[in-house]
Amino acid sequence: MHTLSLFLAYLGVVGATPFTLLSKRRLEDHQWTRNEKDGCPAYLEAGEFESPSYITQVSKCQPDRAFGPQSIGRITPNDVSSIFNFDIPASRADANCTLEFLFPRQKQLTNSYYKYHGGGSFLFTGYLAGSCPGPQTTYNNQPTAGTFPPFPPIHMEPGYAYTIDVGPCMFAAGTCVAGLTSSNDTTFEFLPSADDCPIGVYNAYSYGLPCPPEYCG
Ligand SMILES: *[C@@H]1O[C@H](CO)[C@@H](O)[C@H](O)[C@H]1NC(C)=O
Numbered sequence: 001m002h003t004l005s006l007f008l009a010y011l012g013v014v015g016a017t018p019f020t021l022l023s024k025r026r027l028e029d030h031q032w033t034r035n036e037k038d039g040c041p042a043y044l045e046a047g048e049f050e051s052p053s054y055i056t057q058v059s060k061c062q063p064d065r066a067f068g069p070q071s072i073g074r075i076t077p078n079d080v081s082s083i084f085n086f087d088i089p090a091s092r093a094d095a096n097c098t099l100e101f102l103f104p105r106q107k108q109l110t111n112s113y114y115k116y117h118g119g120g121s122f123l124f125t126g127y128l129a130g131s132c133p134g135p136q137t138t139y140n141n142q143p144t145a146g147t148f149p150p151f152p153p154i155h156m157e158p159g160y161a162y163t164i165d166v167g168p169c170m171f172a173a174g175t176c177v178a179g180l181t182s183s184n185d186t187t188f189e190f191l192p193s194a195d196d197c198p199i200g201v202y203n204a205y206s207y208g209l210p211c212p213p214e215y216c217g
């Protein structure tokens with residue numbers, strides 16, 4: 001069993017004043033468990049999560065290239081990074097938002113495109129809530145940075161679900177929140193399929209729970 005630990009911090013949900021950092025804590029990593037119902041390695045409750053509403057890439061080597069809307073997640077070492085944007089309905093202001101990176105093994109997927117090789121170091125950077133990516137987004141023209149320094153790189157490998165961030169949805173409710181995922185040593189590409197197990201970044205809502213059931217046990 002791998003023991004991994006992650007820094008948790010508000011990823012873009014909390015930005016410049018008037019937003020403040022509400023908590024930053026380290027979570028013990030959890031074992032990936034299979035959902036008995038559908039055989040998927042991670043569970044997203046119907047109606048209680050968001051897939052990214054907009055995905056795009058930026059390239060350090062082509063800093064003025066606008067990739068526009070993309071369906072694929074793509075990260076290459078020290079060059080291409082992916083931006084994932086979530087729209088948070090105003091009605092979710094009273095929920096907690098948990099940003100998760102679901103990272104199944106290739107053999108756990110049947111219809112999704114998937115490519116992964118490298119050392120597995122990933123860096124997450126949050127943008128200011130309300131500053132959303134769009135067709136104009138390039139490496140040189142990214143959404144407004146959040147006020148936190150980049151979080152320490154984390155090691156992610158296939159076969160696990162990673163909790164990137166947990167925090168009140170209120171800061172992003174009625175608008176959007178986006179973040180950048182990059183790597184210095186890993187190529188990772190994936191194209192989720194609607195009739196396959198989830199892969200990539202998701203935002204799950206929770207109410208009256210300190211953290212989602214799969215983590216609280
Ligand atoms: C990538 O970054 C991690 C964390 O900073 C570092 O330990 C590792 O040596 C880096 N890898 C490469 C290939 O630069």
Ligand SMILES: *[C@@H]1O[C@H](CO)[C@@H](O)[C@H](O)[C@H]1NC(C)=O
Pocket residue numbers: 094095096168206207208209210211
């Ligand atoms: C949100 O998370 C905090 C901290 O874990 C918890 O105290 C609070 O009850 C949660 N709120 C909701 C609506 O789930």
